[in-house]
Amino acid sequence: MTIYSHSRISTFEQCPLKFKYQYIDEAEVEVEGTAEAFLGSRVHEALEKLYKDLKFQKINSLQQLLDFYNSEWEKNWNDNILIVREEYDKNNFKKMGEKFITDYYNRYAPFDQAKTIGLEMRIEIKLDEKGEYVLQGFIDRLASPKDGIYEIHDYKTANTLPTQDDADTDRQLALYAIAVKEMFSDCKKVILIWHYLAFDKEVRSERSEEQLGELKKEVINAIKQIESTKDFQPNESALCNWCDFRSLCPKFSHLVELEDKKPEEFLADDGVKLVNEYAVLKAEEDRLAKKIDELKEKIFRFAEAKKLDRLYGSDAAVTVWKKDCLKFPVKEDQCYQEFVKLLKLQGLWDDFSILDKYKLQKAFEGGQIDFEKMKELARFASKEMVKRLYLRFTRAN
Ligand code: SF4
The missing domain is CATH 1.20.5 (Single alpha-helices involved in coiled-coils or other helix-helix interfaces)
Known part of the structure; x- marks a missing residue:
């Protein structure tokens, strides 16, 4: 049984080929992650140290914490770390981290809002009764402000602030809430808290039992889709700039080769x-x-x-x-539904409607159809190699 994680599933949704390189082939590449990921790791380490020392009744001063952060930064930085935005350098990222830690420290000192229960805590999320589908995750910090109330804290170093709606539909911490509810029998409520450090802001959300039940089903379907995939196609997006596998990816390896x-x-x-x-x-x-x-x-x-x-x-x-x-209504026209109804009533629909094969193919390949329905439809699908060239100018002439 493969143990999945939220990031494994998200990687597949972002790009099936990246998923293959990372989790199936475990491909080795020269790039050692991006500056953004490096910054995230160093800030997480500093905040972990802050709360770990607190357990031993040691309160680090802000300066001690920044010294720790800076020394870890220098020890771990190397030139294979990718800086995508060329207008910034290593020091810009380092200073961002200092600012995140300073703002966090000043906002929460003396850090007595809740008791810390776990740091970088590994959890397992059982998605079904039989235990066939299990997810693992790591909670940045699990805390309890009072009996029966649990808080899942997640530190974010991203430069975009989500809306409340984004937080209310976020999958990762909601999945962690399932595990916390199972682990602690006195648990009455789980609060999901994201610390958006670049904005010195907390975003909070909660989930009902029904929402968590639906989420389990959704995630099981996502896992089934991954497990039934044989052809891991690249899915190009703005995130490709931060992908560690550009030197292997057929969409970018030629560009990487030309860069030098x-x-x-x-x-x-x-x-x-x-x-x-x-x-x-x-x-x-x-x-x-x-x-x-x-x-x-x-x-x-x-x-x-x-x-x-x-x-x-x-x-x-x-x-x-x-x-x-003669021109008959198309889908975008207001009277289209009425027109279709009439054709069906007259028994003409089967003769004159056409199946939108292109839309079906896109929905099928994009996994937008229920998994069981896809399995039935797959009997009628065959493969055919289609070749096309798309020309795009990469710089203004
Ligand atoms: S560069 Fe983009 S398309 Fe290629 S593997 Fe990475 S995410 Fe996928």
């Missing part, structure tokens, strides 16, 4: 030569397509003025075809 080349080596690369030639021809094709459209318009106008249906040239003739065609 000198200008003359870059232009001599076979891939670069092919793309440059294709881009020139495509631009020519687009120019010709525009010219053909203009010419067609001229022919229509000429034929209409002369009342002709066919025009003759030296070696070719052009026939002009025109007809007033």
Whole structure:
């Protein structure tokens, strides 16, 4: 039985190929994570130390905590850590962490809001009665402000603040709440608390028993989808810039290879030569397509003025075809539903409706159809290799 985690499932949802590299192939890459992830780890360590020492009645001063953070930063930093935003350097990230820790310290000192029960606490979340689906997680800090009340604290170093709605639908801490409820028999309430350190702000939420029950079903379905996947396709998004596997990914490995080349080596690369030639021809094709459209318009106008249906040239003739065609409502039209109802009533729907195969294929591949239904539909699906080229200019001409 594979033990899943929330980040395993999120990685699959973000990009199935990244999931494969990370969890199936356990691929090794030169990049050792991003500066953002490094910053997150160092800040987590400092806050863990703060509460760990408190258990031993030791209150670190802010300066002691910052000294610890800075020394861990210097010990662990190396040049393989990726800085995506080139306008910032290592020191910018380091200073961000100092500010996060300072704001947190000043807001919560002397840290007596609740009793700390666990730090970086490993938990197991049982999703079904039989124990077939189990998730593991780590709670940054589990605390109890009074008997029967538990707080799950999570430190966030991200630069975006979620809305209350985002917090109320967040999956990770809600899953942790399932485990906490099972672990402590006196548990009456679990409060989910995110500390958005860049904003010096707390975001809180709670979940009902029904919501947690629904969540278990959702997560089991997500796991079933991962386990039935055989073809792990890349899913390109803005997050690719922070992906550790760019040097392996078919969408980016050529770019990574080119990054270290000198200008003359870059232009001599076979891939670069092919793309440059294709881009020139495509631009020519687009120019010709525009010219053909203009010419067609001229022919229509000429034929209409002369009342002709066919025009003759030296070696070719052009026939002009025109007809007033009937147009029926489309999905976006207000009367579409009424129109469909009428077709069904007249027994004509089966003859004249078409199955939207493209939409079905997208929903199927994107896992937007219920897992059991997908299994039944899979009997009718076959594979066919479709090849296309998409040209995109990567810098302004
Ligand atoms: S670079 Fe993007 S598409 Fe490629 S594996 Fe990473 S997340 Fe997926």
